[in-house]
Amino acid sequence: MPDGDSIRCDACPVLCYIKPGRAGACDRYGNRDGQLVRLDPHVVLDRTVARGDSVVPFLEGEREWDGNVVSGPSTFVTAIGAGTTYPDYKPAPFIISSAVEGVDMVTVVTEGIFSYCGVKLKIDTDRYLGSETNTVRAQGEPVGHVTTSEYGSQMLSLGGVRHLTGGTRHEGTVTCETLLNLCNGKAVELSIDNGATVTVQAGKPPAVDGVQEERMRVGCGSATIGMFAKQWHNKVDEVVVVDDHITGVLSQHQAGKLLGIPETGIKMKGRRSTPGRYFQVAEPGTAWGGTNIQDPLSILKDFNPKVAWPGLRLLMVSTTGEHYAYYELDEALHPVQKELPGTLTESVARIKENCEPALCTVLFMGGAGGSLRAGVTENPVRLTHSVRDALTRLTCGGAPVYVWPGGGITFMVDVTHMPENAFGYVPTPALVAPIEFTLKLSDYASLGGYLDQVRSLDSILSDESRRHVMATDNNPWLLSSTKRHGGR
Numbered sequence: 001m002p003d004g005d006s007i008r009c010d011a012c013p014v015l016c017y018i019k020p021g022r023a024g025a026c027d028r029y030g031n032r033d034g035q036l037v038r039l040d041p042h043v044v045l046d047r048t049v050a051r052g053d054s055v056v057p058f059l060e061g062e063r064e065w066d067g068n069v070v071s072g073p074s075t076f077v078t079a080i081g082a083g084t085t086y087p088d089y090k091p092a093p094f095i096i097s098s099a100v101e102g103v104d105m106v107t108v109v110t111e112g113i114f115s116y117c118g119v120k121l122k123i124d125t126d127r128y129l130g131s132e133t134n135t136v137r138a139q140g141e142p143v144g145h146v147t148t149s150e151y152g153s154q155m156l157s158l159g160g161v162r163h164l165t166g167g168t169r170h171e172g173t174v175t176c177e178t179l180l181n182l183c184n185g186k187a188v189e190l191s192i193d194n195g196a197t198v199t200v201q202a203g204k205p206p207a208v209d210g211v212q213e214e215r216m217r218v219g220c221g222s223a224t225i226g227m228f229a230k231q232w233h234n235k236v237d238e239v240v241v242v243d244d245h246i247t248g249v250l251s252q253h254q255a256g257k258l259l260g261i262p263e264t265g266i267k268m269k270g271r272r273s274t275p276g277r278y279f280q281v282a283e284p285g286t287a288w289g290g291t292n293i294q295d296p297l298s299i300l301k302d303f304n305p306k307v308a309w310p311g312l313r314l315l316m317v318s319t320t321g322e323h324y325a326y327y328e329l330d331e332a333l334h335p336v337q338k339e340l341p342g343t344l345t346e347s348v349a350r351i352k353e354n355c356e357p358a359l360c361t362v363l364f365m366g367g368a369g370g371s372l373r374a375g376v377t378e379n380p381v382r383l384t385h386s387v388r389d390a391l392t393r394l395t396c397g398g399a400p401v402y403v404w405p406g407g408g409i410t411f412m413v414d415v416t417h418m419p420e421n422a423f424g425y426v427p428t429p430a431l432v433a434p435i436e437f438t439l440k441l442s443d444y445a446s447l448g449g450y451l452d453q454v455r456s457l458d459s460i461l462s463d464e465s466r467r468h469v470m471a472t473d474n475n476p477w478l479l480s481s482t483k484r485h486g487g488r
């Protein structure tokens with residue numbers, strides 16, 4: 001029961017009663033001297049012309065454009081720390097006006113509560129993490145699944161409303177915590193049923209079963225043959241590029257044929273797809289080329305004695321150049337391992353050199369539908385249409401987003417483009433993510449926006465408690481004409 005000094009927070013459905021000097025269940029709101037306050041500082045982004053330059057002063061109306069790529073206010077008010085309105089028929093916490101290139105603009109900011117949200121996780125590795133659809137766990141709880149792998153990367157889909165709300169309370173809590181940590185740039189350990197344990201962190205290399213991945217592959221085995229065939233020509237008789245998906249064989253491959261490389265009588269295990277390209281030479285794993293093999297010869301059958309010859313030179317290499325071995329056939333046409341000749345060292349090094357650093361990419365994906373839109377306009381569907389028509393630019397903590405086509409406002413954002421600790425949570429459980437809508441004031445009026453709530457940027461900046469963060473160089477500046485950067 002609330003005591004007399006408690007105040008009720010109405011920023012989410014939990015409706016905490018908060019005692020003086022204490023915080024609510026999410027640690028986002030507190031009771032300070034009887035006032036409900038947002039405890040984290042509200043973040044504004046400052047634009048600089050280039051790294052190390054001073055902040056560009058606010059553009060006065062009569063001042064000439066200074067030749068910078070964009071003009072307009074040098075401060076953008078993000079939704080980080082802005083607070084939430086719930087239920088959102090109330091106007092968003094901040095609706096800020098600004099003049100951009102002579103056009104009156106408005107930015108509506110709010111911290112959205114996302115029950116429908118998750119993370120798409122790209123892990124640059126060929127090592128086998130688990131089969132598609134296998135369950136991904138954090139702290140033993142199911143938080144997602146393995147989804148379709150991409151070129152050189154394994155993909156996980158985490159979170160979503162089913163894990164947040166459809167299982168046990170503990171599953172929902174752990175899912176929310178996992179998403180929160182990943183989105184805020186923290187390292188998370190995930191284990192995959194019948195697969196690997198992987199430690200992931202946005203913008204950092206993954207560690208698979210405790211081994212840090214360094215490089216993603218240069219391409220599939222077939223592509224690697226195509227890329228390096230010329231460098232192997234006349235230096236070796238046969239090359240096999242071992243790959244879990246498509247293993248390449250130089251003499252049979254189109255690239256080898258074009259160079260006139262003669263047949264070697266090599267015979268491969270697995271299923272032949274097209275000349276010089278083999279599927280399923282081994283089981284997936286964390287060894288050579290994302291397979292389970294430690295001995296590359298295990299994917300070869302006996303050489304054809306009618307074609308092969310003693311002394312035939314064979315290079316076997318993985319798609320990252322991490323594994324390689326050199327052999328010559330003896331009199332019985334059995335491969336005998338020898339030291340890699342100096343003439344081939346460079347080609348193996350070149351494969352490694354062409355492999356990009358392995359990283360983890362965390363994309364937050366959420367649906368800004370439902371009542372959140374009612375904090376922007378009294379006619380929410382018009383906001384959806386406006387985003388779709390690129391009249392309204394959507395950003396997440398000041399970072400550009402990709403808005404999915406189709407219904408609703410479903411967007412994705414790279415969390416490394418956002419200021420740190422931009423995300424929060426509420427114990428319903430759901431994630432709290434910043435979201436900003438920027439559009440022309442005239443368009444805002446026609447959407448049915450809360451014009452009586454619009455306030456000037458200057459009025460916001462006079463409050464010194466706001467935290468100023470330098471905008472990152474790799475994001476387009478937000479307060480420029482919508483025409484230049486589009487609305488998405």
Ligand code: SF4
Nearest residue numbers: 009012015016024026
């Ligand atoms: S969980 Fe946080 S936002 Fe929700 S009512 Fe409690 S203090 Fe307010």
